Every structure is written in C-alpha cells, then in structure tokens.
Amino acid sequence: MPDEVLNLQITDLTAEAKGVMVIELRSTTGQALPPFKPGAHVELHLPGNIVRQYSLCNDARETHRYCLGVGLSPSSRGGSRHVHRSLKVGDTLKVSPPRNHFPLQEDAPQLVFFAGGIGITPVWSMIQWCEANGRPWHLFYLVRNRQRAAFLETLGGFGDRVTLHADDEAGGLFDIAAAIARQPANVHIYTCGPTPLMLAVEAAASGFPDGQVHFEWFTPRQPTASGADKAFTVQLARSGRSLEVPADKSILEVLEANGLRVESSCREGTCASCEICVLEGIPEHRDSVLTAAERNNNDVMMICVSRSRSENLVLDL
The missing domain is CATH 3.40.50.80 (Nucleotide-binding domain of ferredoxin-NADP reductase (FNR) module)
Incomplete structure (x- = not known):
C-alpha cells in the first residue's frame, strides 16, 4: 500500500441512478485534500485486500471532498458489490491520492x-x-x-x-x-x-x-496479437540484478517472486499504478493507458501486462 495513502471518511452516500452510487469522502481532520484535475481517479482500499479505481466526479475546484460515482457491476469481483451493499456513512476508507491518465486538454478549441x-x-x-x-x-x-x-x-x-x-x-x-x-x-x-x-x-x-x-x-482492450509469448530478460538498473521473465509470467509476477515490492493495483493494464521507466530495450505495450505517442516513445511501460520485443529490457528499478 502506498505510504501516502489517505484516511478518509464517508460523509454521504447517494443513490444517483439505478445501479449507481455516489460516495462523498472527506478528511477525518477537516484538512484540505490533495488537489486534482478533471479526469482523475483514486483507489479505494476495501476489505479482503481489494483495491479498485474510481473516477472523481465533483468539481475540481473543491478541496474539501472527493466524490466518486460507482456503478454496480453484474460481474463484480467484490469491489462495486461491497460499495453498494456494505459501505455506510461514517465508515473510514484508505484512499490513494488522485492520479490522472485521462487529462483534459484545457486549451482545446472544442x-x-x-x-x-x-x-x-x-x-x-x-x-x-x-x-x-x-x-x-x-x-x-x-x-x-x-x-x-x-x-x-x-x-x-x-x-x-x-x-x-x-x-x-x-x-x-x-x-x-x-x-x-x-x-x-x-x-x-x-x-x-x-x-x-x-x-x-x-x-x-x-x-x-x-x-x-x-x-x-474500464476493462483492458485486447492487445494486437504478435505471436506466441516468449521469454526475455529484465535488468534492474539500480541493483544490477538480471531476472528471466518466462513466457507464462509477467514482469510484475517475476519481480514479486524475487522479493521486490512494486506498486500495483489492477494487474490488467488499466490503472497505471505499475508504470516503470524503460532505460534500454523495446517494450511490447499491452496496456490500455498509454497514448500512441507515449507508446512510440518506449520510455515507460506497465509491467503487469506488457512484455518485451527485445531480448533484454533495462528498467529503472
């Protein structure tokens, strides 16, 4: 769990539409919350070690609260179901500070x-x-x-x-x-x-x-098929360690199996929590976050789903 996680209290729950709940969260101490811009989301840490991302829907000029709209998924894996059926006003939740991978182009003419x-x-x-x-x-x-x-x-x-x-x-x-x-x-x-x-x-x-x-x-887009997955090597620039990533494992899984703690959440390439800088090599991007231009730069990747086109990747870890 990130060190900067916030402890926020549910101050209102509103049934905004059929299957849609809006949660209002505020600081338990009355302090201003970290600012955000339109398009941002936060992560809710729910019981059972469940972490889910939900978009902020309130006015970004507000610093006293976060409002999240949560739709009840018919195929819920526990996140939206818990929000709709178990949360109540007064509950305290651990919440990540806002992240934004869907930023508004503020100078757009239309x-x-x-x-x-x-x-x-x-x-x-x-x-x-x-x-x-x-x-x-x-x-x-x-x-x-x-x-x-x-x-x-x-x-x-x-x-x-x-x-x-x-x-x-x-x-x-x-x-x-x-x-x-x-x-x-x-x-x-x-x-x-x-x-x-x-x-x-x-x-x-x-x-x-x-x-x-x-x-x-919301859900990962299907990556363009590039043939059968192959093994490759990741080199960790800070420690100098080299690790083999087999065809049936992700970089994230290999790192965790070797005792390395890397921030992650969705594990399907939609939240960007596990974004890592690429120092050498060519990633095979399979996420649903990066723009076409960002993919062409090949300087970051989501290690929960993306792989390597080159035999070796050097990561800023």
Missing part, C-alpha cells in the same frame, strides 16, 4: 464527450471545469435507459449541449459514426464507457490526429 453509462463520472467533472472556464463543449450521453443515467436532472439544465440517447426509447444503438463525422477538424474527443462504445468511437475517429482522441478504459 471539446466533445461520449459517455456510456457510468462513464459519465470523469466526464461530469470535465463539464464542470468547462462551465467554470467558459469552454465550449457537447456531451453525447448514451445509456440503456433513463433510470440508469446518473446526474441526468442536472445535465438536463444544459439544453441542447447534451444529447441523451436511451437505447430503449430510440429502439436501437446511437449512430456514433454520424455524430463524429459532424465534428470540426480541431475538436478533442473524450470517451469513457463500456468497451463496445470505446471501440466504436476509436474506429469512427480514426481520421483525427491521435492527440485529439482520448479514452478512459
């Missing part, structure tokens, strides 16, 4: 958001920032039905800047390709939601520069 279901949580924080700073924006909010649409009443006050699509009312899925085709060339597109939505936006926005299309993945 911002368009695609939010699917609980993917509205980081987007709602971004919209509040846009409103506070007079930035133009539009939201495409895609849900199965209105009952599952969090923050719907508040978003309704923004008029035609919000396009709500409920599958049950529309009789089918939203035409993402048509919506993206109408966007100006300088738009920045932000998407958070289920994998089918992410893949649809990614395909429809393929004509835009990579730096203008941004994603926050």
